[in-house]
Amino acid sequence: MKSYVIDGPQAMSRILALTMIVDGHVSPSEVSAMHNAPFLDQIGVDADTFDLTMQELCEDLLLAVPNRNAGLVEIHPALLDEVLDEIRDPVVQMCMLKAMLDIVYADGIIDSRETVLVRRAAQSWTHVLH
Template identity: 55%
Template sequence: MRTYTTDSPDAVSRMLALTMMVDGHLDPEEVDAMRSSGILRRACIDDARFDRVVQGLCEDLLSTATRRCAGDVEIDAALLDELLREVADPALRMSTMKAMLDIVHADGVLDGRETLLIERAFKAWGEPPRLRAA
């Protein structure tokens, strides 16, 4: 799996792409949710960059797949943790997590693989900070 610079637009793009693809298909509602979230603008991700990262992710997943003959592609927990570490800035993590949550809820179906990805991200990134009353 290729590596990206920590907190780079490519690292964020890959997390968004993985979130959309983890359930086995790209849903147009999920793409719309990602675009509506504002994460692309905040992370300086243009369409060409996002498309390039999606293509790279697909290539990497196919080359590292453990169950390709079954039609499934799995990412082990250690590798997923490595990918999650590429987004380290707390504010960027929060924006990325919000977009990931928007994506997984967009089609009205919360797939078990989506749940596992979100749970792993919360574990790696920590729970969001609690808002304190002023």
């Protein structure tokens, strides 16, 4: 997986993109929820940055899949932790959690893979607050 600048727009975009695709599909309501997140413009996540980062994420995931024929893409927990560790500012972490929850709830279906991702992000990021 590519490394991005800590707290940079690509690092944030990758996590939001992962939130959208983790359940195996992207719904229009999830895309809308992401684009409506009020803090994205302030941190430099525009449509072009997001689209390019989504493409890079999908390419990285396909390269990492041991069995593409199974139709499943799994991210090893250690790799997911590396991706989440690229967001270190506590304020940005909380804004990202809010955006991730908005994306997850947007289509009205809470998938177990979405739950695992959001829970892992919350566990990873909230330790800073204690």
